[in-house]
Amino acid sequence: MKAVDPIEASVILPSLPAGLETPCLVIDLDVVERNGRTLQSALDARGVRLRPHAKTHKSVAIARIQIELGAAGLTVGTLGEAEVMAAAGITDLFLAYPLWADGPKARRLRELNERIAFSVGIDSIAGAEQLASATRGATKALAVLIELDSGGHRTGVGTPEAIAELADAARDLGLDVGGVFTHGGHSYADPEAHAQAAVDEVSHLGDAADALRSIGIEPRTISAGSTPTAVEAATGQVNEIRAGTYILGDRQQVVLHGSPPDGVAAYVAATVVSTSVEGHVVIDAGAKTLTKDRASFLEGYGAIPAFPHAVIDRLNDYHGIVRIPAGTRAPRLGEVVAVVPNHICPVVDLFDSFVVTRGPEVVGAWPVDARGRSG
Amino acid sequence: MKAVDPIEASVILPSLPAGLETPCLVIDLDVVERNGRTLQSALDARGVRLRPHAKTHKSVAIARIQIELGAAGLTVGTLGEAEVMAAAGITDLFLAYPLWADGPKARRLRELNERIAFSVGIDSIAGAEQLASATRGATKALAVLIELDSGGHRTGVGTPEAIAELADAARDLGLDVGGVFTHGGHSYADPEAHAQAAVDEVSHLGDAADALRSIGIEPRTISAGSTPTAVEAATGQVNEIRAGTYILGDRQQVVLHGSPPDGVAAYVAATVVSTSVEGHVVIDAGAKTLTKDRASFLEGYGAIPAFPHAVIDRLNDYHGIVRIPAGTRAPRLGEVVAVVPNHICPVVDLFDSFVVTRGPEVVGAWPVDARGRSG
Numbered sequence: 001m002k003a004v005d006p007i008e009a010s011v012i013l014p015s016l017p018a019g020l021e022t023p024c025l026v027i028d029l030d031v032v033e034r035n036g037r038t039l040q041s042a043l044d045a046r047g048v049r050l051r052p053h054a055k056t057h058k059s060v061a062i063a064r065i066q067i068e069l070g071a072a073g074l075t076v077g078t079l080g081e082a083e084v085m086a087a088a089g090i091t092d093l094f095l096a097y098p099l100w101a102d103g104p105k106a107r108r109l110r111e112l113n114e115r116i117a118f119s120v121g122i123d124s125i126a127g128a129e130q131l132a133s134a135t136r137g138a139t140k141a142l143a144v145l146i147e148l149d150s151g152g153h154r155t156g157v158g159t160p161e162a163i164a165e166l167a168d169a170a171r172d173l174g175l176d177v178g179g180v181f182t183h184g185g186h187s188y189a190d191p192e193a194h195a196q197a198a199v200d201e202v203s204h205l206g207d208a209a210d211a212l213r214s215i216g217i218e219p220r221t222i223s224a225g226s227t228p229t230a231v232e233a234a235t236g237q238v239n240e241i242r243a244g245t246y247i248l249g250d251r252q253q254v255v256l257h258g259s260p261p262d263g264v265a266a267y268v269a270a271t272v273v274s275t276s277v278e279g280h281v282v283i284d285a286g287a288k289t290l291t292k293d294r295a296s297f298l299e300g301y302g303a304i305p306a307f308p309h310a311v312i313d314r315l316n317d318y319h320g321i322v323r324i325p326a327g328t329r330a331p332r333l334g335e336v337v338a339v340v341p342n343h344i345c346p347v348v349d350l351f352d353s354f355v356v357t358r359g360p361e362v363v364g365a366w367p368v369d370a371r372g373r374s375g
Numbered sequence: 376m377k378a379v380d381p382i383e384a385s386v387i388l389p390s391l392p393a394g395l396e397t398p399c400l401v402i403d404l405d406v407v408e409r410n411g412r413t414l415q416s417a418l419d420a421r422g423v424r425l426r427p428h429a430k431t432h433k434s435v436a437i438a439r440i441q442i443e444l445g446a447a448g449l450t451v452g453t454l455g456e457a458e459v460m461a462a463a464g465i466t467d468l469f470l471a472y473p474l475w476a477d478g479p480k481a482r483r484l485r486e487l488n489e490r491i492a493f494s495v496g497i498d499s500i501a502g503a504e505q506l507a508s509a510t511r512g513a514t515k516a517l518a519v520l521i522e523l524d525s526g527g528h529r530t531g532v533g534t535p536e537a538i539a540e541l542a543d544a545a546r547d548l549g550l551d552v553g554g555v556f557t558h559g560g561h562s563y564a565d566p567e568a569h570a571q572a573a574v575d576e577v578s579h580l581g582d583a584a585d586a587l588r589s590i591g592i593e594p595r596t597i598s599a600g601s602t603p604t605a606v607e608a609a610t611g612q613v614n615e616i617r618a619g620t621y622i623l624g625d626r627q628q629v630v631l632h633g634s635p636p637d638g639v640a641a642y643v644a645a646t647v648v649s650t651s652v653e654g655h656v657v658i659d660a661g662a663k664t665l666t667k668d669r670a671s672f673l674e675g676y677g678a679i680p681a682f683p684h685a686v687i688d689r690l691n692d693y694h695g696i697v698r699i700p701a702g703t704r705a706p707r708l709g710e711v712v713a714v715v716p717n718h719i720c721p722v723v724d725l726f727d728s729f730v731v732t733r734g735p736e737v738v739g740a741w742p743v744d745a746r747g748r749s750g
Contacts, residue, residue: 100708346663
């Protein structure tokens, strides 16, 4: 029998409304607002700005909730997300990505820079040259933040010397070097990784800020970003946090200490469509609904809190195969169950809209405005 | 260093056009048409109908190519896919899924049944009751095919006795029992699994057809479905094949013998955006573009045929981290590479449109008409 993880078992979901047409993606506004307030207050208390990452929700309505709660602007992952949020009147965006701005992307970048307060990540001189060339002659210099690698080993410059060199080159190219940022992605390695990852983000960002000062640039922004480290990294010289997933929560965040047990605002409602094969039931949520995202410390492709022993063992495109260990309860044929996705961000990208609830009541349908804007 | 799989290394991709805005999903029409002709001819020669699964491409234009080449209609995975194809004038659809037709789905099912030749899978008496109740009083009885489990152990009835019992109950409910179908999903277990899976599909379908005859129903349709078994299962009593992925191909199909090395019609074009961290390069195609689908026999989240030693080790939402083993070639910063997805079906569902090519020339942009229609 599956050993039920005690943290996972503590998840408290909002009530499942009746009459849902499955599969659908439900978000509960009471939980969204509570999640938003909790992190905003924690960072306000530390005097650190919050710039939430919009890639989690891709929703103008949720972005507005975050701004109203006090966010300093938004983080985005692509030009497409930036365009959607700018069109909705959000005027301060940071693209936390080493954009390669050639071809049509040069024009798109130029237009965003003319329209709003827009800044972009860089981690190479060649990338900085592309950005400079794309925005040459603009009415204002493009703001850039130097990305540094604080241990996640994805993108970013490695040493203070290299950071200073890149910042110097970017300044010479006419870019406005606004500061430094990092993503402590190693906070996702295992349930206890957040503490060291936060220490790494803070210390590397401090060194990087000092490297900028050593060449005469006072950084306006010193920015860390990852939900598991969001509060712990809001210290030292860090003056901005770019958490994303905190607003919706997911199964992996609960295990990673990024969300409290009652912080899961989003789930997929699915119907049991088959119980014909012994040992499992089949739900109408497969890989095109839940995705095959699964961290090494999680069993199965999502959690079903109402049936804590059930394991979503396999996903085909439209089928989820849910193993029911002998002696444990199973949902019946036709029953609707709430599934907490392992990782909410790629799940949101598969839906055109959210079903919006407050408790057991459906209060609206909100578009996933930036769905599919991966470039 | 990565041991390059000889089959994977044999993949021949269409030429990469210049000036693509990445990430984008490219399909080459010459390859699509060749894939379509090859399977259609093989099945024509065996006197077996082809009913391609539209969930792979979700495209009206590709569906029309398949129909023009001789397909007997289409298979779909959801009511949403059926509605898109029916609206485009495709008049013969089979929903190969044990639909649970309550609430708004009952109405949608009824409308499809009035409009086109529509049939639906069943694997339980309770499911059949839902379908009968949803279509009661319609101008024609809803056609159903009994799903049987031929070894994939997902959905479907297990024994000839149970098949006869379900068919009898469905007939009593006023449904038009048109035959039997199965999906030999165990053909995906490993590269050599297709042969036994095809044998299983054929023998179980033969027994199931005989079970229907034993209660006085002559099956019109005896249908097997999976790309790796598509030709091998077109024998015995089988009179229909429901392959899907054969039309676009993907990395896993090449390894599973479902696609020839020159049968990969679809790839993701991605740009190298960062080379700052030692040992890997980062492309602008992550989990929201390539998906984390990865069969146990594949290394990494996609193949890059031009750099056969490279391994796509990690995917974040918009970043793909591509390990470059020491001593092997790496793409340069800003270079565009073609990535063959592990599994094309969920990748297509992430894009609004295909970039359509013939050889190195871009000839159009086709919508992914049924994108996101997972219910």
